[in-house]
Amino acid sequence: MTDLPNGLTYAQAGVDIDAGNDLIEKIKPFAKATRRPGADAALGGFGALFDLKAAGYSDPLLVTTTDGVGTKLKIAIDTGQHDTVGIDLVAMCVNDLLAQGAEPLLFLDYFATGKLNVDEAARVIAGIAEGCKQAGAALVGGETAEMPDMYKAGDYDLAGFSIGAVDRDGVLPRLGDQKPGDLLIGLASSGPHSNGYSLIRKVVERSGLTWEAEAPFASGQTLAQALMTPTRIYVKGTLPQIRAGRIKGCAHITGGGLIENPPRAIAQGLEARFDWNAWPLPAVFGWLQQVGGIADHEMRRTFNCGIGMILIVSPEDLGPTLEGLLSAGEDAFVCGELVAA
Numbered sequence: 211m212t213d214l215p216n217g218l219t220y221a222q223a224g225v226d227i228d229a230g231n232d233l234i235e236k237i238k239p240f241a242k243a244t245r246r247p248g249a250d251a252a253l254g255g256f257g258a259l260f261d262l263k264a265a266g267y268s269d270p271l272l273v274t275t276t277d278g279v280g281t282k283l284k285i286a287i288d289t290g291q292h293d294t295v296g297i298d299l300v301a302m303c304v305n306d307l308l309a310q311g312a313e314p315l316l317f318l319d320y321f322a323t324g325k326l327n328v329d330e331a332a333r334v335i336a337g338i339a340e341g342c343k344q345a346g347a348a349l350v351g352g353e354t355a356e357m358p359d360m361y362k363a364g365d366y367d368l369a370g371f372s373i374g375a376v377d378r379d380g381v382l383p384r385l386g387d388q389k390p391g392d393l394l395i396g397l398a399s400s401g402p403h404s405n406g407y408s409l410i411r412k413v414v415e416r417s418g419l420t421w422e423a424e425a426p427f428a429s430g431q432t433l434a435q436a437l438m439t440p441t442r443i444y445v446k447g448t449l450p451q452i453r454a455g456r457i458k459g460c461a462h463i464t465g466g467g468l469i470e471n472p473p474r475a476i477a478q479g480l481e482a483r484f485d486w487n488a489w490p491l492p493a494v495f496g497w498l499q500q501v502g503g504i505a506d507h508e509m510r511r512t513f514n515c516g517i518g519m520i521l522i523v524s525p526e527d528l529g530p531t532l533e534g535l536l537s538a539g540e541d542a543f544v545c546g547e548l549v550a551a
Contacts (some may be wrong), residue, residue, distance in 0.1 A: 232538035233354055236332040240339035241349045249316060249348035249451075257351035260316055262375060270375040273312040276303035277464075278369050282407040285434055287364055289421050292330055294440040295368065296337025297344070298404045301441035303372035304345040305462040307520065308444060309475060311382035311452050312374030314345045319352035325359035326354065334368070337440075347372060368400040382452065383459035383522070386479035392458060392522050392548040394472075394482060395531065397448070399518035401494050403441040405465045406512045411439060413502040427493035436494065439462040444519045447538035451521070455530045459522035469511035472520055476548065482548040492516045517545060 213249070232435060248265035261268050279298045286295045296319075304314040319338050321331055331354065375380075402410060404503065414421075414433065425436035438518045451457050459475035472482040491499075495516065499509055525529050528544070535542035 215541075216236070225228070230254035233326065233328050233331055234526070236328065240336050241351075244317075244339055244342040246315075246346060247298075248489045250351055252440045254475075256501040258316060258318070260350075260373070265313075265315065265375065267375050269376060269378045269517055271378055271381065271545075273307055273310045273374045273376060274372070275303045275306040275374075276369065276371045278367070279404050280407055281411065282404050282438070283366070283508075284349055285407070285421065285438055286412065287366070289434040291438050292333040292337070294337050294434075294438060296334050296339070297341040297440035297443070299368050300338055300341025300347070300372070301369040301443045302404055303370045304341075304347060305441075305444055306464075307372060307374035308424065309382065309460045309462045310374070310376060311380045311457075311460070312376040314372055314374045314445060316350050316373040317342050317345075317347045318371045320355070321346065321352065321366060321370070322355040322357060322361070322368075323366035324356070324358055324363065324402065326356045331366070333541065334366075338370075341443060345479070347447045349376075353382065375528055380452065380455075382457065383475045383477070387458050387468055387526070387550060388477045388522060390548055390550050392524055393544055394484070394546040395521040395523060395528075395535070395542055396489060396517040396545035397442075397444055397490075397521070398443040399512055399514045399516055399520040401439040401492070402437070402498075402513055403464070403518055405467070405514065407437075409502070409504075409512055410498060411544075413498050413504075417425060417501045425494075427497040442518050444540070445541040447520065447535050447542075448521065450538070451531050451534050454530075454534075456523055456527040457521050458524065461520040462512040463518055463520065464473070467509075467511045467513050468515055468517065469507070475520070475522065479551050480548045480550055481551045482546055485544075488545045489516055520542075520545070521533060524550065542548075 248261045307314050350357040423436035425431045425433045428436040461472045463471050
């Protein structure tokens with residue numbers, strides 16, 4: 211191939227290959243820190259290998275999930291708070307794996323932007339690595355896409371992909387074992403997690419507050435800081451209870467809230483009956499409801515309202531399950547039961 215006079219380069223078209231390579235070098239230590247049995251979390255190849263035998267599985271099924279962070283990213287972009295959205299990204303995927311009884315093994319990310327800001331992207335990916343460490347998953351790769359004209363200046367988007375495994379006899383939900391009188395254990399959320407942020411941003415707009423104003427529901431934090439609290443990852447507390455055979459079903463409370471998510475983990479002919487007085491509505495949700503004038507039903511089908519995960523257990527397993535969850539640092543409580551539909 212020959213060089214032509216006045217020839218264009220990829221950089222002139224808006225894509226900086228050198229910046230992309232610089233980012234890879236910056237994030238290699240983050241990935242290395244997420245190594246686990248079965249994966250060495252090395253970056254740079256065309257794909258990643260995982261050794262299920264080394265991870266201790268004898269008859270495994272693979273489980274896959276994918277998700278994003280949604281319009282919570284708009285707050286990160288508008289306020290420069292990029293350090294925790296990566297945790298959100300991991301959480302939304304690995305908590306879904308738990309709902310199938312699976313252990314998170316691998317994670318990959320997709321970061322897309324119009325013009326790559328290496329330092330900003332590195333902060334995002336450092337958050338992804340932190341989420342992987344919390345979940346016990348190896349960050350084994352990803353894709354950084356620089357696409358001029360596709361995104362406004364400063365904008366970016368994230369997607370995550372996770373692979374987990376569960377031995378065949380441990381798959382959730384165990385629909386055939388569920389019966390009326392089984393109890394619902396709620397695991398407290400850290401806030402809205404990564405759902406309902408299009409509505410949240412409308413409420414903030416109605417309130418007239420700036421992102422830098424003190425949060426009316428969180429003393430000592432700005433509104434942006436409070437609303438950027440990352441999604442809680444429930445793997446370390448919940449997986450031992452699943453493996454002990456105590457959990458009959460598990461629902462990750464994401465979009466659709468407490469109305470639409472629990473039925474996905476409950477057998478036909480049964481339904482969840484919540485005791486809405488069993489836990490206090492966290493202050494952030496009280497503020498959103500008051501300022502937004504949001505009806506109870508709309509709150510419950512949009513937000514987690516303080517419960518990020520629901521576990522279904524038989525009454526005889528309640529004591530040891532709660533003890534295990536509490537000792538693992540979860541805020542766990544009975545929030546309802548299964549009844550005949």
